[in-house]
Amino acid sequence: MNKSKLLISTLCLIFIFGLTINVLAIGQVTEPIVITNALRGQDITDTLTLLGSENKEVTYGLRADGQIAGWATFYKIDDKELTQPITEIKIPASAYLDATVKFSIPKDAPNGEYKGEVVVSYTPTVASTSDQKSSTVSQEIGRDVSITVSDKEMVKLDASVIPEKYNYTKDELLNIRIIYDNQSNISLTPQAQIKIKNKEQTVYSVIYPYPDSEPAVKTLTQHEIPTIKIPLTNLTDGDYIVGISFLHNNQSVLEKKFSFTVSSIKMVSTNKIIDLIQNNLRWWLWLIVIILIVSAIVFFRKSSKLKKDLEKNIKRNVKIVKKKVDSAKKTVTNVIAGLF
Numbered sequence: 608m609n610k611s612k613l614l615i616s617t618l619c620l621i622f623i624f625g626l627t628i629n630v631l632a633i634g635q636v637t638e639p640i641v642i643t644n645a646l647r648g649q650d651i652t653d654t655l656t657l658l659g660s661e662n663k664e665v666t667y668g669l670r671a672d673g674q675i676a677g678w679a680t681f682y683k684i685d686d687k688e689l690t691q692p693i694t695e696i697k698i699p700a701s702a703y704l705d706a707t708v709k710f711s712i713p714k715d716a717p718n719g720e721y722k723g724e725v726v727v728s729y730t731p732t733v734a735s736t737s738d739q740k741s742s743t744v745s746q747e748i749g750r751d752v753s754i755t756v757s758d759k760e761m762v763k764l765d766a767s768v769i770p771e772k773y774n775y776t777k778d779e780l781l782n783i784r785i786i787y788d789n790q791s792n793i794s795l796t797p798q799a800q801i802k803i804k805n806k807e808q809t810v811y812s813v814i815y816p817y818p819d820s821e822p823a824v825k826t827l828t829q830h831e832i833p834t835i836k837i838p839l840t841n842l843t844d845g846d847y848i849v850g851i852s853f854l855h856n857n858q859s860v861l862e863k864k865f866s867f868t869v870s871s872i873k874m875v876s877t878n879k880i881i882d883l884i885q886n887n888l889r890w891w892l893w894l895i896v897i898i899l900i901v902s903a904i905v906f907f908r909k910s911s912k913l914k915k916d917l918e919k920n921i922k923r924n925v926k927i928v929k930k931k932v933d934s935a936k937k938t939v940t941n942v943i944a945g946l947f
Contacts, residue, residue, distance in 0.1 A: 633667065633729040634658030639751040640708075640725070642827070644761045644792040648714040651826050654684070655706045655750070657727060659698035665729060668695045673723020675710065675752050682707040716756045724749035762855055763790040764797060768863045770849075775869050781837040783849075787824045794823040797861075798854040799835070803847050810842060814854070842869045 671679035796817035803811035
């Protein structure tokens with residue numbers, strides 16, 4: 608009896624495990640979306656990361672539930688202007704794909720916290736055989752959403768300030784990239800007040816308005832404006848500090864700084880030297896081979912000459928020794944003849 612129960616339990620576990628394997632074909636990153644101090648009439652976007660675990664392309668349904676059900680609209684990630692809303696999206700086989708969700712806060716929403724979730728759903732194709740019926744189970748995964756509506760504006764800005772390099776000559780431009788990160792509950796168009804100082808005084812001060820051709824930086828988004836270019840013609844050689852104040856309604860909301868050097872001698876960066884060597888590596892190798900060949904020829908020529916000189920010296924010394932031996936023989940012969 609115990610064996611029968613064990614067998615039945617094992618079969619049930621195998622069946623459940625097999626069923627789980629058949630239906631696990633859907634997924635999304637489920638970290639909660641928390642939005643605080645949202646303003647009425649405001650649009651706020653976030654990114655959904657959708658996961659596909661099957662070995663084929665699948666189509667996910669997209670919707671929102673709960674108190675924020677009517678606030679959410681979905682878009683493909685490459686629809687930057689958010690002009691073509693979608694209710695479903697295709698996910699490549701065994702891959703992941705991002706999508707955009709936009710929450711539009713109603714203009715008449717009272718202050719308070721609103722909760723719900725964005726839901727990814729998937730219904731596999733109906734199987735034609737009885738042993739695959741488990742794969743037709745509809746699946747859903749939700750991501751919690753919490754939006755707190757407020758009538759109080761909150762301004763919070765961060766920015767990445769990226770100079771092209773840190774060593775310049777007078778004939779160059781100081782190029783500065785600025786990427787805004789708007790953490791406020793309102794859209795921003797910050798001004799950039801840039802001051803350049805040496806050890807003694809401010810040598811450059813200009814306020815750069817937010818470009819008219821660029822869209823405002825929306826809530827909880829990042830945006831890079833066109834590169835700011837500053838001529839360095841009037842600067843003398845030396846070290847300088849760049850201070851940037853980012854202004855909203857003429858009030859500073861963020862400060863950034865970096866330093867750079869101006870020199871009359873044009874500096875060649877290490878990277879450029881490496882690139883130059885790499886781009887001409889073949890010619891460097893040929894030059895090394897030629898030098899080795901010439902060195903070998905010179906060495907062997909010198910060795911041949913030394914050998915010839917050595918042979919001449921040996922022959923000359925042999926002749927000298929032979930003459931001396933012959934002379935000694937004659938002397939000995941003459942001495943013996945004189946004795947007799």
